[in-house]
Amino acid sequence: MAKRNVSRRRSNRLRVRWAAVCAGLALALTGGLAGAAAAADDPAPPPPRGQLLAAPTAFLGSLVHPDASPPGANDWTCRPTREHPRPVVLLHATLANAYNNWSLLAPWLKQQGYCVFAPNYGGVQGSPFQATGPIPEAARQVARYVDRVLKATGARQVDLVGHSQGGGPTPRWYLRFEGGTDPAHPKRNKVHSLIALAPSNHGGTASGIGILTTKLGLNPTVSAIAGQAWSDQMVGSEMNRKLDKDGDTQPGARYTVISTRYDEFATPYQNNFLTAGPGATVRNILIQEICPLDVSEHLAIAYDSNAAQLVRNALDPAHAKPVRCGLTLPVVGG
Numbered sequence: 001m002a003k004r005n006v007s008r009r010r011s012n013r014l015r016v017r018w019a020a021v022c023a024g025l026a027l028a029l030t031g032g033l034a035g036a037a038a039a040a041d042d043p044a045p046p047p048p049r050g051q052l053l054a055a056p057t058a059f060l061g062s063l064v065h066p067d068a069s070p071p072g073a074n075d076w077t078c079r080p081t082r083e084h085p086r087p088v089v090l091l092h093a094t095l096a097n098a099y100n101n102w103s104l105l106a107p108w109l110k111q112q113g114y115c116v117f118a119p120n121y122g123g124v125q126g127s128p129f130q131a132t133g134p135i136p137e138a139a140r141q142v143a144r145y146v147d148r149v150l151k152a153t154g155a156r157q158v159d160l161v162g163h164s165q166g167g168g169p170t171p172r173w174y175l176r177f178e179g180g181t182d183p184a185h186p187k188r189n190k191v192h193s194l195i196a197l198a199p200s201n202h203g204g205t206a207s208g209i210g211i212l213t214t215k216l217g218l219n220p221t222v223s224a225i226a227g228q229a230w231s232d233q234m235v236g237s238e239m240n241r242k243l244d245k246d247g248d249t250q251p252g253a254r255y256t257v258i259s260t261r262y263d264e265f266a267t268p269y270q271n272n273f274l275t276a277g278p279g280a281t282v283r284n285i286l287i288q289e290i291c292p293l294d295v296s297e298h299l300a301i302a303y304d305s306n307a308a309q310l311v312r313n314a315l316d317p318a319h320a321k322p323v324r325c326g327l328t329l330p331v332v333g334g
Helices: 002-039 054-064 098-102 105-111 135-153 169-177 209-215 219-226 228-232 238-244 305-315
Strands: 088-091 158-163 191-197 254-259 281-286
Touching (some): 135 169, 228 238
Parallel strands (some): 158 191
């Protein structure tokens, strides 16, 4: 019995020592990070820390409250500052909504002093699955929303940040056909910059599924279930042909495309990229060329802290900062 008690006491002492060691390491790491933050001469907040369950949690939350605004967005009393003179309008992807698409990026941009707005568009009010209707109609809704933002904030221009459809055909249609730009007088453009995450700019194949549905003439059938946005975003669609006819860009606008080689919907990922026309600037970025360990795909890129930093740099290129690369996982982000 005595030997057992001695053994237990030794075991307990070992546990206490290991706990102390672990606590010490945690404090050292935390202290080191805090020290680095304190020593930094950069007032900007650190990169957003993607939580492992942030994306699925936002998705589940949007099923319960499909019309909810993402944190930090849609404060109609917000007024732009000298540092951030343009409101940021976030445009979600097909079958997504503002809440589940932007619950990482919206609060982070708001933290930095931006006026952030995020509409639901292209779907039936109250449905968690938005941006399913025809692209031209979605663009008209975006046009009305941007006008509302400009009037409420007193700003002259906005910056658009979009994901998938919301970074590709819908805002580009708005810029070209619904008054987002004024080619004859580019200084009158309502949109200063379009920043796109995995945009379906020149149509996608959904990893080959779209090729099959197109060849078999099934796109109308799929669209009857998923919405006209499916057919509109297929490679070679009538919408794409009209949108691309006179070039990819509009005079006076700045375009940034952030794509991932692991995209499974807007495929091939090279279709994301744009070619600059007269008076426009384009920067095409493959995120793995900046952060090799980033394995985000089409869904996760909206919850990718590496991509978020690239968005920040595109919004304020005069104060761009090196990206602090972190590991991002498929679907859940990071």
